[in-house]
Amino acid sequence: MNEDRRADGADESAPAPHRAERPSIAIVGCGPRGTSVLERIAANTHLLAPDERLDIHVIDPYPVGAGRVWRQDQSPLLWSNTRADECTLFTDDTVTCQGPAVEGPTLEQWARDLAAGDLPFPPGYEPAPGTREEAARVHAGWFASRRLTGDYLSWFFRRTVAAAAPSARVRTHRASVLSLGDLPDGRQRVRLDDGGTLDVDLVILAQGHFQVKPHGPEPRLAQHAAAHRLSYQPTAQTSDVSLDAFPAGEPVLMRGFGLTFIDIMVLLTEGRGGRFRREPSGELRYVPSGREPRLYVGSRRGVPYRSKFGYVLSGLPPRVPRYFSPADFADHSLDFAADLWPALARELTVAGYRELAHSHPHRLGVDAGEFLDRLDAAQWQSPEFKDLIEQAVPDSRDRIDVDGLDRPLANRRFSDAAALRAWMLHYLADDLERGRNPRYSAHLAVYHAIFSISQALWAVVQRGEVEPGNGSHSMTAFFDFCRFRTSGPPGPRLEQLLALARAGVVDFVGANMKVTCRGGMFEARTSSLDRVVRARALIEARLPGRALTRVADPLLLHLVGEREIREQVQTDPTTGRRQPTGLIDTLGARPLGPDGSPHPRRFVTSPGDFPRPRTNDPFLHQSDAVARETLRALGEARSRIGLDRSGLPATVAREDRGDGEEG
Ligand SMILES: Cc1cc2nc3c(=O)[nH]c(=O)nc-3n(C[C@H](O)[C@H](O)[C@H](O)COP(=O)(O)OP(=O)(O)OC[C@H]3O[C@@H](n4cnc5c(N)ncnc54)[C@H](O)[C@@H]3O)c2cc1C
Structure with missing residues (x-):
């Protein structure tokens, strides 16, 4: 990442604070949400701040648009879990937002247009290596690689920047935000981990699923692993971890049967040189490279999430709800x-x-x-x-x-591992069908x-x-x-899982999986059969659960430590038990402090899945609502510090410190 920063031309020494001469907004985090909010600001500026010329600072340590999840720097074997025709960042006429809809291609249509040479390239956009090749293979029911999805987001970002000019000038900063502070006039000081600071009128947090520290049994399991020279991988995003510690032929316990399991399964098999081959009978067969470990997978349910569909409805999706409003x-x-x-x-x-x-x-x-x-x-x-x-x-x-x-393995008990395996193979084949x-x-x-x-x-x-x-x-x-x-795997992934199970590379341990540490090993037991699987390696094949109390992101740590945000909790009225939601508590989009008062200059977005076209996706109307609330607040904030509409008080010196000016 440091190399990227230098490539962006950032000054590595601690510079003087950048002072805003124009109304300014910082967006912290620029994955799909930050990008979508930027697009909504651009779409609404002429309505809510028609006379303003904005500076928008977009800050992310990963490439803007794609962000951490969809960045180029990851294996092309990692796919999006959502069909490409179900991914968009554009608003269409189903989206009940107050701002104007801006229509555009879904990910699938975008790839088709690119392959056909019909896609207009906004300034600053060039397809990433591999994009054209993958786009040429697009077909109905296609699941794009995460890298290609990231390239769509990057294209969308550049297009937004071009559309925003000249009302808004966008600057990107390849850095993490460490802290926010209130200046005496109410503006916000944003401190970056490259030593820089930005003084802006308003800040929008779009940090997605934030990083958390190891929790629950994880520290204990890590200690056990260290004491006995075992391999242990706590919950994490797959593209951020190295799997080198899991050698060929070794049994590896995998706890979790969702998207993260599928990612790791692919990296430890195809990623290690194995191949999938279609037999004349039509069956998919796995040809091992000999470098795969042997994977024993289980979870609470003991089965993977239901497979995605490879076809579309012949008519319109059902009208729901029918019976209530x-x-x-x-x-x-x-x-x-x-x-x-x-x-x-x-x-x-x-x-x-x-x-x-x-x-x-x-x-x-x-x-x-x-x-x-x-x-x-x-x-x-x-x-x-x-x-x-x-x-x-x-x-x-x-x-x-x-x-x-919901729970196909509930109340089922098998006589032995072979019986469970036979049931699982049948279940997977049925789901695939x-x-x-x-x-x-x-x-x-x-x-x-x-x-x-x-x-x-x-x-x-x-x-x-x-x-x-x-x-x-x-x-x-x-x-x-x-x-x-x-949220299940694409059909082709399920078919690969079946092939790996038939090849003996993947085995199933069942439902309600529990792992204990005994005799210098990890041991797994489940409610599905009487069997103990022992292994020297354990992977928590799940994304970490969120809770502000366990946050590892430096900015959120700072805001929690300074008591400037609080976590939204759900209280069960019967038991009175308060459950953290992992979300920052807000009024509208403004974060609430411990005393319940909203911060006037800060706005928070909530994480969400990739928006789907023509479904009035909440992700898109939430982005629009946050953008509009921010633009309205901008007017109030500027009038309070006595700037005229040009936003050019004589006393403010200009010191540009954008790592990359986008428009
Ligand atoms: C591995 C993985 C796979 C997924 N696959 C799918 C899928 O197939 N389909 C689907 O619908 N959803 C998927 N999701 C859900 C995914 O979170 C959403 O699709 C989408 O990425 C959410 O967008 P976001 O911008 O809110 O969050 P993110 O994409 O997480 O972006 C947040 C950005 O904020 C930045 N950031 C965080 N803290 C700071 C800071 N302090 N300073 C500066 N920048 C900061 C991060 O670097 C990141 O780039 C997946 C999630 C993960 C983790």
Whole structure:
């Protein structure tokens, strides 16, 4: 990173503070969120600050646009987990934002345009090495590498900078922010880790999923590993860790079966020279290089998240919610399990069955029209509802069972490892088939419905008091279920997992995995069978959980230490237990101090997944709301320090210290 900084031309010595002569905003962190907020500021400036000429400082130690997650400097084997046609940073007419929509290509369309030579390049943008080659291979249902996704973001960033000029001049700083301070006139002093400082009117934090210190059992497991010369990898982002400590042939326990597991699985197999080969029978086979360790994977569920779909619905995504509106829940306190779970489960289930009736009526035991009428009329889980499903949906593979879909290994016990392995191979093959074969599009409709219902649920939660509850129908369990159904691996990755399991490189340890330290080894046990797997290596194959109490990011450490921010907590009204959310508490976008007062000059964005096109994605309207709140505050802040509209008081000296001026 230091080399990058020098390449950007930054002065390595501690310079004098940069003083703003024009209204100025610093954006801390420039991954998708920081980039999106910048774009929304550019789109709204002519409406909310028409006479201003802004300076916007964008600060990130990683390349702007892509940021840490989507940077070029990572293996091309690491893919985005979201289909390329489901990724965009553009607002379209579905986005309920107050600012003007700016339409543009999804990641997939962008790659097609690039490959066809139809993509306009904004000033300063050149495709990264490998981008053209990958873009030429784009196809429907394609999952882009993270590097290519980062290049889309980089293109979007440059395009935004060009569109923002001349109202806004954007400067990039390849650095981490260490602290923020209030100057006597209210402006903000931003201290960078390269020794520089920036004095600006307002600051927006867009730091994404912040770094945390090792927690829970991790320090103890690390100590055990150090004492016995074992290998231990705590939770981390895959592109930030070295896997050299896991040698060929050695058993490695992997705790976690989500995206991070898939990343590490790929790096330890294909990344070590193994190859996947398609047999004449159509089956994918793994040809080992001999340099792979042997991976034993388990987790709480013991199965990977449900595979992504490789096809699209033939019609429009289901209209959800059908049976309630967030306003129905406005005026009274709610119990999640009693009031909301049944409503949500009904919405998801019916969304699946409506798709079944529309696209596959021949698989119903009754007339499709009659089925839909009776579905609408029946109370959720009433005897009429159950009878209808029994009669109308004869094939169990077409049934939508929201509870059963969530924990497929729950209450299953196997006689031995071979029986568990056989069950897993069947489960994975079945899931792969659902993701590939449009015959199962009812499950794809449920996938779409989850996104819509989550937005409606969010509106309910924000309006009133909701008791989150405990157990399988709690709010936490519902969001966990949503992740299980929507955050799974791309189909091709699941097929690779199957091939690796058949080749004996990956084995399964089951559900409710527990790891203990004994006899100078790690030992894994699960609820799925009576077996202890011993290994000299353990990888926590998950992203770290967030909590401000464990934060490692220097800026947030500083703000927590100075008691300038506080964590949003959820209180369970029954138990009174306060649960940290990992989010900074805000009023609108302004962070609240411990006394509950909002900071007038600082704004906070929340992390979110990559926005999806044509879904009124909350990520995009939140970016718009933060941008507009910031621009409105800019007017107030400038009038308070008595600057005229030109923003040029005679006393302010100009000392440009942007590492790179963008426009
Ligand atoms: C490994 C991984 C894979 C993912 N894959 C997917 C996926 O396939 N699909 C999907 O929808 N979502 C995925 N996500 C979720 C991902 O977080 C979002 O897609 C998206 O990147 C969020 O954007 P963001 O800008 O909020 O956060 P980030 O992308 O994390 O960007 C935040 C930026 O802030 C910078 N920053 C932090 N602290 C400071 C500081 N003190 N000073 C200066 N800069 C700072 C960081 O360097 C970083 O570049 C993935 C996340 C991870 C970690």
